[in-house]
Amino acid sequence: MKIAIIDYGAGNIQSILFALKRLGVEGKLSADAEEIKTAQGVIFPGVGEASSAMTKLRATGLDQLIPTLQQPVLGICLGMQLMCRSTAEGNTKGLGIFDVEVKRFSPALKVPQMGWNTIEKLKGPLFDHIPESSYMYLVHSYYAALASETVAQTDYGVAYSSALQKENFYGVQFHPEKSSQLGQQLLQNFLQLCE
Amino acid sequence: MLTKRIIPCLDIKDGRTVKGVNFVNLRDAGDPVELARQYAQENADELVFLDISATEQKRKTLADLVYRVAEAIDIPFTVGGGISSVEDVAVLLNNGADKVSINSAAVKQPELINALAQAYGSQCIVVAIDAKQIAGKWKVHLVGGKEPTDLDLFDWAREVEQRGAGEILFTSMDHDGTKNGFANAALAELSAAVNIPIIASGGAGTMDHFTAAFTQGKADAALAASVFHFGEIGLNELKQNLKKEQLAVRL
Numbered sequence: 001m002k003i004a005i006i007d008y009g010a011g012n013i014q015s016i017l018f019a020l021k022r023l024g025v026e027g028k029l030s031a032d033a034e035e036i037k038t039a040q041g042v043i044f045p046g047v048g049e050a051s052s053a054m055t056k057l058r059a060t061g062l063d064q065l066i067p068t069l070q071q072p073v074l075g076i077c078l079g080m081q082l083m084c085r086s087t088a089e090g091n092t093k094g095l096g097i098f099d100v101e102v103k104r105f106s107p108a109l110k111v112p113q114m115g116w117n118t119i120e121k122l123k124g125p126l127f128d129h130i131p132e133s134s135y136m137y138l139v140h141s142y143y144a145a146l147a148s149e150t151v152a153q154t155d156y157g158v159a160y161s162s163a164l165q166k167e168n169f170y171g172v173q174f175h176p177e178k179s180s181q182l183g184q185q186l187l188q189n190f191l192q193l194c195e
Numbered sequence: 196m197l198t199k200r201i202i203p204c205l206d207i208k209d210g211r212t213v214k215g216v217n218f219v220n221l222r223d224a225g226d227p228v229e230l231a232r233q234y235a236q237e238n239a240d241e242l243v244f245l246d247i248s249a250t251e252q253k254r255k256t257l258a259d260l261v262y263r264v265a266e267a268i269d270i271p272f273t274v275g276g277g278i279s280s281v282e283d284v285a286v287l288l289n290n291g292a293d294k295v296s297i298n299s300a301a302v303k304q305p306e307l308i309n310a311l312a313q314a315y316g317s318q319c320i321v322v323a324i325d326a327k328q329i330a331g332k333w334k335v336h337l338v339g340g341k342e343p344t345d346l347d348l349f350d351w352a353r354e355v356e357q358r359g360a361g362e363i364l365f366t367s368m369d370h371d372g373t374k375n376g377f378a379n380a381a382l383a384e385l386s387a388a389v390n391i392p393i394i395a396s397g398g399a400g401t402m403d404h405f406t407a408a409f410t411q412g413k414a415d416a417a418l419a420a421s422v423f424h425f426g427e428i429g430l431n432e433l434k435q436n437l438k439k440e441q442l443a444v445r446l
Binding site for chain 2: 012014015018019021022047048049107109110111112113114115116117118135137139140141155156175177178179180181183184
């Protein structure tokens with residue numbers, strides 16, 4: 001199976017490659033529009049700061065490409081946030097795939113939220129064989145608000161979207177590649193959607 | 196609910212674990228990769244690898260190790276020990292480390308924290324602070340606690356937060372190795388002083404010490420080495436005990 005990982009200098013890609021390898025799939029890091037378009041599935045990673053990430057996406061035209069993709073697309077962490085309408089981080093306009101606003105956690109909380117938290121109200125094929133209230137690993141300072149696209153939610157001072165889905169676009173705030181067996185199950189579910 | 200994290204720490208020298216390790220079912224207890232895999236299976240929430248080698252080969256050996264650990268385990272891990280530049284960090288993150296921990300280099304060139312946070316985001320920058328009390332004041336120490344500085348622990352913690360650290364790993368040199376419990380009063384003060392997560396380190400001896408680090412010390416995570424390596428405290432047993440004390444843990 002051909003899985004493209006969008007290459008825009010977005011940090012910890014190696015862990016995603018290793019996680020796919022554990023599932024018997026060789027991920028291909030790519031910034032090439034043709035290669036991305038023809039992959040069976042696309043992973044949109046992201047670690048770091050939103051506005052500089054969007055600047056990089058715009059510089060290569062990837063911001064135009066991603067919303068037009070037809071195959072299953074999985075945004076992870078900042079990748080998911082950039083798929084939203086806008087983010088308060090650097091007052092950045094996102095790709096607008098999900099009509100959701102990304103906001104900063106309250107200053108009354110420790111920020112970033114760092115560690116394992118539960119995902120609740122799970123919906124859709126991404127969560128097959130994943131029980132309610134499973135623990136996933138999260139590291140983030142901004143969160144996607146609850147919306148009609150919410151397919152999993154988590155509580156950290158506020159209930160927010162820990163996963164979003166619209167048609168072939170999926171986004172998870174947590175890091176499945178770092179969330180032990182259940183994270184691996186989620187990646188496996190995504191790969192199944194790509195078959 | 197966000198859980199309290201339990202973090203085994205592995206001291207590494209020339210690519211091998213240093214402190215004695217007592218795991219009957221490990222083929223090679225000196226192999227950090229095998230030990231990491233074991234801890235991940237036992238529900239460790241994260242791992243920390245602290246490199247203490249001083250050879251010229253150090254950087255390459257550590258980078259290779261990070262790559263092999265990332266290949267083998269599916270939980271987050273932090274790498275620290277002698278990191279002093281953006282280039283050092285780039286290699287470790289590209290090889291699969293989730294976070295890096297900087298200590299002496301942050302004190303000697305505090306702007307490194309800003310540079311790293313800007314380049315890679317606060318979420319992967321841990322500032323490790325070793326401190327001990329001198330005449331009733333908590334003073335930051337360098338070189339594994341050997342070299343005192345004039346820096347006040349709490350002032351320094353506030354500064355590293357402002358400069359973009361995403362987390363603080365606080366080791367009390369007064370408690371490290373004693374097995375008498377963590378520095379709970381200082382931990383609680385630290386937790387009130389800054390708004391980023393605090394990892395408690397130094398002093399773990401019993402399961403109750405971990406409970407106290409979370410309840411009295413308000414820590415977000417607790418790190419220990421020998422109690423885990425020698426099998427004195429099992430990770431699952433510890434987490435069951437914390438759960439019984441009404442603390443949120445991942446089991």
